[in-house]
Amino acid sequence: MGFVHTSLYISFPVMAGGVGAGIVPLSTIYGSALGVPAGPILSQLFPALVLSNLLAIIGAGLLVKNTEQSAWNGHGDLLKTTGEMKATKAQPVKIEFERLLVGMMVAMAFYLIGLMLHHLLPSSNAFAFLILVAIVAKASNLVPTYYEQSAVLFGQLIVQTMTKALLAGGGLALLDLSALLETLTWQLAICVIVSVVTIALVAGYLGKVFGLYPVESAVTAGLVNNSMGGTGNVAVLSAANRMNLIAFAQMGNRIGGAIVLVIAGFFVTVFA
Template sequence: MNKLKETKLLGFPLWMFLILFVVMIFVAAKDIMLSNMVGALCFALVVGTLLGWVGDHIPVWNTWFGGGMLFTCLAAGALNTFNLIGQGAKDALNTFNGTTGFLDLYILVLITGSVLSVDRKMLIRSFAGYIPTIIAGVACALGLAGIVGAVTGVGALEAIMTYAIPIMGGGNGAGIQPMSKMWAAATGGDASTWFASAFAIISLGNLVAVFCSALLNKLGQAKPSLTGNGQLMKGFENVGSNDPAASIKPGPMDYATGLVLGLFCYNLATLYANHISIINNHLDLGFTIHQFAFMVILVAILNISNILPPEIRAGAKGMQMFFVKYMSFPLMITVGIGTNLSDYAKVFTNPANLLIIIATVAGAMIGTYLMGMVFKFYPVESMLTAGLCMANGGGSGDVQCLGAANRMEMMSYAQISSRIGGAIMLVVASFFFGRFL
């Protein structure tokens, strides 16, 4: 009881924060919450922070099921599924996360801080081996799904095209949406038919990936030799000790500088992706490269060139740590509010469905583990980023998986998986649909 009295959330005593929580739930349930960014951010901060704190303190759940991150997301899904808050509140939160760009802001801040925190030599060497590691995970995921599909009677090709390819496809917008159009073009059917099934499948695949991320975190704690504790590559354990930025304690101006740098890089990457990129604008390859992939490359160039003063890199790292600590749970509210829990239940109607989904996620981990060993990647980090961040739900899934594994600093690698890896999967889907449907 004394510990509860001393507990503070966002600086508020727990009893006071509970009042804020009740008020925000009440106004959302009555659908009188402000429908703009102010109302959405207030709800996300208050409700998300408390739910995240609860999830982090539930025994067993906090150790094996992703703790507060997954709990907050599922709780938000329950608010939506059972209509515990009004439609206006739901729309405000969905808009804030999507059109307003809260998810994009979160990811761009993490990309900027994480890439600029990595040693330049390690960045070059790790990126060189990362794409082959992703491809190995994809090959193993599709192969294992096909085997399980054949054994269960679903069929190897059916398991690959209906389950494994959507799960490994990079989420919704950049994954199964364009894939559904490919499926419709190949079959002459309605794209929405394939999309509805694929959405339920990737939702459960994301849940399995988040659970496996929590298991990888526990594996790293049990076997420290298997993890770099957020560092991908072996042999660079002490490289950060001589970095001038590591000794700088960023102030308010440095935080602002780091934020501006991230915003500018994202805007520049978006401009390049939408108007300049040869792949996106001049070649008809059936897919495009997401702006986050170009942003990772841009920030990596800034790191490798060593033109940024240490204060700027320290500020970017400081902003990253702020967002990870205080904005992760609120983000999960805005992500989860668009989830319907019935989508998970649909997949459980046939046990073979679940087996194929688990096989796909397991295959992604096995393939990236084996190829990661070739490039001297730590098993936990390679399976998490090149494997599970391919098998999750895209950008929001990256946040959930990295949060469950307590490795948010690996967002840059996760985004390569979701964006560049997702583009690779569109090519794979085009081949399978065109050849076998």
């Protein structure tokens, strides 16, 4: 298959951040550089992404299950804490319909801000802006506690009630197993497996270096970046029982995917 072909049609697609914000613009980049239509290129990129998504989901579940007793498993906590730095647990909030509606409006407000910033800077995904704005608001204490807790309550409601439906719908709509089986070869499978495992190992190791739990790092910064974007992130985190880390996963997926697109554009221009 060759180093260049493997990089362009396997490694970059599985790390590009999914479909809409990943392999679709990636196929356009390849088409512009190679002087060919983007459609046929997209069909070549899709099988690797589908396979990596399946492997990431399976790998996340197996990783968490086999490290339950390990000190590397944070059991949902990403950051290691010491005696001087203890993580504060959020206090349970009483469920009220009024607070759910308030939380929904807060979430929609942040989403609209993300959309506006995306229109100003189309090169970055709206969800990346949303998460950045939320981080700034949280760090600056701009959002009153009542509205913050309401947003958390609304988020928990969505996660607990809609995750399974989202996984089922996404699986039926996005996973074309017949197309995958038609293009599946042992060379493709080996390359995708190596890519997924390598990214997970590197993410886990770097997480350990920077004071994070390796298992959570491998899932949120590693395996998630081999998924099919938003629905893939949900599937990977659900398999690992780490849905509370969805914000970190989305951030890593969107920003990491954007970086991969830039690198892929340079790579295809120089080596293809």
